[in-house]
Amino acid sequence: MAPESAILIAVQIGSLRLESNLFLSPLAGYTNLPFRLTVREVGGLGLATTDLVNARSLLEKNPKAFKLIETSPADRPLAVQLFGSVPEEMRDASLFLESIGVASIDINMGCPVRKVCRVGGGSAMMTELDKTAKLVQGMVEAVKIPITAKMRLG
Ligand SMILES: Cc1cc2nc3c(=O)[nH]c(=O)nc-3n(C[C@H](O)[C@H](O)[C@H](O)COP(=O)(O)O)c2cc1C
Secondary structure (H helix, E strand, C coil): CCCCCCCCCCCEEECEEEECCCCCCCCCCCCCCHHHHHHHHHCCCCEEEEEEEEHHHCCCHHHHHHHCCCCCCCCCCCEEEEEEHHHHHHHHHHHHHHHCCCCCEEEEEECHHHHCCCCCCCCHHHHHHHHHHHHHHHHHHHHCCCCEEEECCC
């Protein structure tokens, strides 16, 4: 049951209907499957998101990346947060995630850490707007599920 004080409003993102406007943000090192299931048990969650996942690592079938997207039937609807700066990799990782039933894909455009920005991902994407717009366009055109972006001000 959702906490009685929570005001839940259904949300539509493209073709995806969510029962509530409460989302679990990506938290690297925390938002793994057990954590997401625990938060879902509290009730009222409209969408949960994974930790940020390197698109290339996913395509290379890196076991660590696969652990991050590990899911179960109770873990729905699920968004996977991708980071990367190579348009073809972001597009192909999106196609793969759609094929395994992920509900939506979030692009990490806010992470300031060196590991992510060094490869042109995270908040570095906001410094190259034309390149980023083309990358997003390639993802949006490749899949039917919604593509969202999470960014920070400042
Ligand atoms: C430990 C930790 C890990 C985070 N990992 C991510 C991440 O993987 N992707 C992302 O977009 N934001 C990440 N964030 C940012 C959060 O999703 C959130 O935007 C931020 O904490 C601000 O929300 P708050 O004011 O409720 O803390 C992380 C934040 C923390 C504290």
